[in-house]
Amino acid sequence: MDTGEYAAEPFTQDGKSLYWPGYKKLCAVLRDEHVSPHYGYVQIDVRTIEALWAVQQYLIRDGIDAPIVVHSGYRTPQTNAAIEGAARMSLHMWGKAVDFHVPGVSLDELAGICRACPISGGVGYYPEGWVHLDTGPRRFWVG
């Protein structure tokens, strides 16, 4: 959201193996932009990308073809520590969590879709304007 960057790349071409050019581009967009790319770029957990993809497929089936607007993807421990209210052991620091919204989709609806996604683990609802999705243990909270 803050960088204005955009990625619309496939992360797989056969549904089994990673398509590296697309996967690397998605990891770049999900990097911690608060630090230099040397520290801020990691390989995002593939299951997290799959969960985002599943949410987007659900929306497309519902007639909503809109981008996933990422508020926060990977966070270095330093960036995470600087965020007020961030969990101390946040899965963002392992590349396993993404905060996002989708234009035209209410946060209620988006959180419900995330909870219904069988790949997702934790789903956090943040009325300030985003939903947190991770691939840790299954749980739900309101932030």
Ligand SMILES: [Zn+2]
């Ligand atoms: Zn989050």
